[in-house]
Amino acid sequence: MINLKIDGKSVSVPAGSTVLEAARALNITIPTLCHLDLHDTKMVNKAASCRVCVVEVKGRRNLAPACATPVFEGMEVITNNIRVMEARRIVMELLISDHPKDCLSCRKAGNCELQDLSELLSLRGHSISGESVSTYKKDITPSLIRDMDKCIMCRRCETMCNEVQTVGALSGINRGFNAVVSSAFELPMDETVCTHCGQCVAVCPTGALTENDHSLKVYEALADPGKTVIVQTAPAVRVALGEAFGEEPGSIMTGKMVAALKHMGFDYVFDTNFSADLTIMEEGAELLDRLDKFLNHQDTKALPILTSCCPAWVNFIESQFPELIHIPSSAKSPQQMFGSIAKSYFAEKLGIDRKNLVVVSLMPCLAKKQEAHMEQYSVDGNQDVDLVITTREFANMIRQMNINIHELPDMEYDDPLGISTGAGMIFGSTGGVIEAAVRTAYELKTKHPLEKIEFEQLRGFEGVRLGHVDVDGFTLNIGIAHGLGNARSLLEEVRDGNPREIHAIEVMACPGGCIGGAGQPYHHGNSDILKARQKAIYEIDKNSKLRKSHENPAIIELYKTFLGEPLGERAHQLLHTHYYVKEKV
Amino acid sequence: MAKCATTDQFKELDEFIDALPTKKGELIRVLHHAQNTYGYLPKELQVHIAKKMGVSTAKVFGVVSFYSFFSMEPKGEYDISICLGTACYVRGADKIVQEFKNELGIEVGETTADGKFSLSALRCVGACGLAPVVLVNGKVYGRVTEAEVKGIVDEYRHKD
Numbered sequence: 001m002i003n004l005k006i007d008g009k010s011v012s013v014p015a016g017s018t019v020l021e022a023a024r025a026l027n028i029t030i031p032t033l034c035h036l037d038l039h040d041t042k043m044v045n046k047a048a049s050c051r052v053c054v055v056e057v058k059g060r061r062n063l064a065p066a067c068a069t070p071v072f073e074g075m076e077v078i079t080n081n082i083r084v085m086e087a088r089r090i091v092m093e094l095l096i097s098d099h100p101k102d103c104l105s106c107r108k109a110g111n112c113e114l115q116d117l118s119e120l121l122s123l124r125g126h127s128i129s130g131e132s133v134s135t136y137k138k139d140i141t142p143s144l145i146r147d148m149d150k151c152i153m154c155r156r157c158e159t160m161c162n163e164v165q166t167v168g169a170l171s172g173i174n175r176g177f178n179a180v181v182s183s184a185f186e187l188p189m190d191e192t193v194c195t196h197c198g199q200c201v202a203v204c205p206t207g208a209l210t211e212n213d214h215s216l217k218v219y220e221a222l223a224d225p226g227k228t229v230i231v232q233t234a235p236a237v238r239v240a241l242g243e244a245f246g247e248e249p250g251s252i253m254t255g256k257m258v259a260a261l262k263h264m265g266f267d268y269v270f271d272t273n274f275s276a277d278l279t280i281m282e283e284g285a286e287l288l289d290r291l292d293k294f295l296n297h298q299d300t301k302a303l304p305i306l307t308s309c310c311p312a313w314v315n316f317i318e319s320q321f322p323e324l325i326h327i328p329s330s331a332k333s334p335q336q337m338f339g340s341i342a343k344s345y346f347a348e349k350l351g352i353d354r355k356n357l358v359v360v361s362l363m364p365c366l367a368k369k370q371e372a373h374m375e376q377y378s379v380d381g382n383q384d385v386d387l388v389i390t391t392r393e394f395a396n397m398i399r400q401m402n403i404n405i406h407e408l409p410d411m412e413y414d415d416p417l418g419i420s421t422g423a424g425m426i427f428g429s430t431g432g433v434i435e436a437a438v439r440t441a442y443e444l445k446t447k448h449p450l451e452k453i454e455f456e457q458l459r460g461f462e463g464v465r466l467g468h469v470d471v472d473g474f475t476l477n478i479g480i481a482h483g484l485g486n487a488r489s490l491l492e493e494v495r496d497g498n499p500r501e502i503h504a505i506e507v508m509a510c511p512g513g514c515i516g517g518a519g520q521p522y523h524h525g526n527s528d529i530l531k532a533r534q535k536a537i538y539e540i541d542k543n544s545k546l547r548k549s550h551e552n553p554a555i556i557e558l559y560k561t562f563l564g565e566p567l568g569e570r571a572h573q574l575l576h577t578h579y580y581v582k583e584k585v
Numbered sequence: 586m587a588k589c590a591t592t593d594q595f596k597e598l599d600e601f602i603d604a605l606p607t608k609k610g611e612l613i614r615v616l617h618h619a620q621n622t623y624g625y626l627p628k629e630l631q632v633h634i635a636k637k638m639g640v641s642t643a644k645v646f647g648v649v650s651f652y653s654f655f656s657m658e659p660k661g662e663y664d665i666s667i668c669l670g671t672a673c674y675v676r677g678a679d680k681i682v683q684e685f686k687n688e689l690g691i692e693v694g695e696t697t698a699d700g701k702f703s704l705s706a707l708r709c710v711g712a713c714g715l716a717p718v719v720l721v722n723g724k725v726y727g728r729v730t731e732a733e734v735k736g737i738v739d740e741y742r743h744k745d
Contacts, residue, residue, distance in 0.1 A: 168641025173650040184642035185628055585632055585642040
């Protein structure tokens with residue numbers, strides 16, 4: 001242990017700690033900006049580029065950045081004298097000297113760390129005004145918007161994209177005043193290996209990276225008397241929405257969320273958990289089909305099978321693992337299955353044209369915005385899912401519409417696309433999709449009920465996990481990864497010979513799964529929040545009357561009256577898709 | 586763009602990379618070699634290098650765009666580089682640049698129509714004692730005056 005003094009207080013910390021960590025052990029808050037520590041994802045961004053955290057170290061001539069300065073025995077640190085405070089103010093003034101001053105209308109207003117810091121340091125007026133170079137056009141994709149004039153070069157997005165997600169879409173380019181974080185050859189993000197996971201947006205401290213907001217378009221649809229507007233809600237939204245209204249992380253807001261949506265004027269409030277159950281019917285049937293082929297030695301390459309619910313994950317495979325393009329399940333994601341069924345089965349039921357039915361998704365995710373936009377998910381130019389709003393956008397809409405969510409009575413989902421099981425619910429957490437699939441595949445294969453519904457060994461927070469399930473005497477080896485960097489290591493293992501003989505793989509692109517999606521309330525690196533959300537997900541499953549997708553009566557009815565059999569002709573046409581190798585840089 | 590990876594268009598470079606004891610930390614060396622071999626670093630070459638080195642194309646582009654030595658445009662047969670580092674600059678490198686521009690009729694970063702000359706600006710080459718410094722394909726000219734510019738160009742103009 002190393003002994004040092006910070007602001008006169010003694011502390012002992014492990015060797016290799018930084019001054020910032022030592023100060024935190026003493027509950028001394030040193031302001032930071034570029035620094036970000038996402039403990040459980042093993043990500044620490046310590047570019048030490050912003051210099052906001054400078055402190056005075058006795059015996060050292062220059063001020064030192066607390067985030068990147070290691071402690072030493074007998075060190076004496078001052079975090080708050082006039083010299084330090086002046087330096088921080090100058091650093092901040094320089095940082096904002098060429099930053100756009102459109103805070104009133106900035107998308108990040110209220111959630112901007114640069115703004116918070118400027119407030120903390122009481123910056124008033126602009127004493128330093130330099131040349132503002134605005135050479136970077138806004139890059140607008142269906143999922144996210146890059147406005148690099150607002151970039152402060154903290155490099156958090158770059159660390160996230162390259163170290164945690166290993167996507168490699170972003171890099172610092174050019175030098176001096178022209179330096180900026182960009183893509184290869186400054187291509188629009190749509191033309192790069194970007195998976196639209198949006199984790200860069202989730203860590204950006206300023207308005208440089210934000211989501212492509214659909215809420216105004218949702219208001220317009222709701223106000224159009226010629227349209228029937230329905231909404232589907234993803235499982236992870238209800239366990240995070242409360243945070244936006246001061247509730248504890250992990251608060252379960254299902255009833256109030258449904259009530260708020262009805263209050264806004266949606267004609268029907270449905271559940272993505274319903275189409276998650278539907279996904280399990282198709283993906284489970286495909287798993288069994290491929291397992292049979294594998295066991296009969298008909299096709300040794302029938303396994304492993306990969307889950308395909310996560311669009312960022314699918315984008316990742318398509319651009320980075322062309323040699324594995326044949327292994328994901330052909331089942332569409334729950335969002336797209338919902339859109340497809342809503343615009344066929346449900347539109348028929350209502351007796352209206354699909355063009356007059358607006359399908360809105362409420363998602364924890366930015367990639368879902370891009371997925372909804374993809375060409376194969378449209379019929380004659382009419383998208384199966386028209387608009388996608390995130391948990392954050394929805395929280396803003398609730399405020400804008402003067403809805404007091406705390407006072408709303410709990411309300412129920414509508415029939416029939418609002419009926420779901422606990423299996424659909426757990427899709428929101430890492431490990432959940434494969435557990436739901438196993439519950440159904442096991443019973444369909446063995447024809448006898450599971451003794452224990454919970455598969456505890458598939459749950460958890462480890463980046464890569466392996467579980468084993470006995471199905472009729474065959475041990476099914478299951479691999480689970482969350483975060484694309486972990487997914488990459490699992491996929492490389494499978495590609496290079498699959499030594500652990502993994503048969504089924506679940507991947508979710510975001511750390512924690514959808515609960516950690518880039519559209520959720522900002523968790524600012526606090527993984528306890530993610531764990532609380534995960535706990536709530538399993539809590540809802542535990543308290544559900546129905547916990548297996550194949551027991552969902554609305555699903556049984558849908559197959560009986562409309563779809564036919566899982567993997568049948570109509571199911572194939574409406575619920576399955578193709579993947580394409582995409583050569584991107 | 587992807588086609589290049591399958592052809593042996595970059596065979597020479599691949600052999601160089603394969604002979605390296607490790608790829609880690611060698612990107613700049615590989616880029617230097619590629620630029621010396623092919624004259625410049627077009628996009629498809631950067632994509633190829635990224636794949637071969639196991640790094641993202643964005644990262645390769647990040648390095649290429651950072652160092653002024655690397656060029657994404659084809660250079661002329663004779664590349665005239667003028668140092669614009671602090672020492673050279675205070676000793677009038679900007680005037681030397683202007684004189685070369687006038688003499689060749691091109692801007693910095695451009696190549697003459699006949700492909701003979703290109704003009705580029707460098708940051709400090711570490712020969713401040715000779716400021717201002719001009720390099721022609723690596724040959725160093727020190728304490729260059731405006732009057733000498735035409736002579737330097739003529740030296741190469743009539744070479745084959």
